[in-house]
Amino acid sequence: MKYDVKFKCGHTETVKLFGKYKDRENKIKWYETNCSCSECSKKAYNDEMMKTHDVIEMHYGKYKNEYSDCKTVIDSYNSETKTIKVYVKKTEIVKEIEDTKNECIEILKTLMTEEDCKKQNKTYNDILNDYLKWEMYNRYMKTKKQEDMEKVKKLNELCIKYINL
Numbered sequence: 001m002k003y004d005v006k007f008k009c010g011h012t013e014t015v016k017l018f019g020k021y022k023d024r025e026n027k028i029k030w031y032e033t034n035c036s037c038s039e040c041s042k043k044a045y046n047d048e049m050m051k052t053h054d055v056i057e058m059h060y061g062k063y064k065n066e067y068s069d070c071k072t073v074i075d076s077y078n079s080e081t082k083t084i085k086v087y088v089k090k091t092e093i094v095k096e097i098e099d100t101k102n103e104c105i106e107i108l109k110t111l112m113t114e115e116d117c118k119k120q121n122k123t124y125n126d127i128l129n130d131y132l133k134w135e136m137y138n139r140y141m142k143t144k145k146q147e148d149m150e151k152v153k154k155l156n157e158l159c160i161k162y163i164n165l
């Protein structure tokens with residue numbers, strides 16, 4: 001069944017609903033009080049993304065090879081030019097990610113020597129990646145080396161920041 005539903009944002013849009021009469025009625029009420037129409041939802045999503053991202057139009061192949069982790073602008077694929085619009089993190093955020101990572105590695109260097117890394121056949125970068133998976137955190141919690149705990153705490157804070165950037 002098709003219904004003209006007036007959404008929370010005030011716009012009316014036709015939606016298709018199936019199922020029992022009562023369920024359809026409930027769904028319509030839910031739309032009216034909680035949801036924006038598809039255009040407004042799209043705009044809200046874009047506005048939110050633009051706070052932290054730039055939109056770059058690129059060849060689809062380049063997106064697949066280099067930017068496949070990134071979100072794309074809805075309906076932005078152009079079949080004629082084979083291009084797509086991609087949300088790429090703003091440069092200053094990329095810089096903050098780099099800075100945070102470097103700060104983490106500086107702390108790691110005080111917690112373990114290059115020898116320790118080599119024994120595990122790892123670089124500081126690998127160790128940080130392990131740490132992000134909490135492996136190292138658990139290891140240090142076990143050793144309970146009091147003098148290292150402050151550094152570990154700081155490193156944890158930075159890692160949480162790093163993950164969320």
Ligand SMILES: [Zn+2]
Nearest residue numbers: 009011037040
């Ligand atoms: Zn709307």
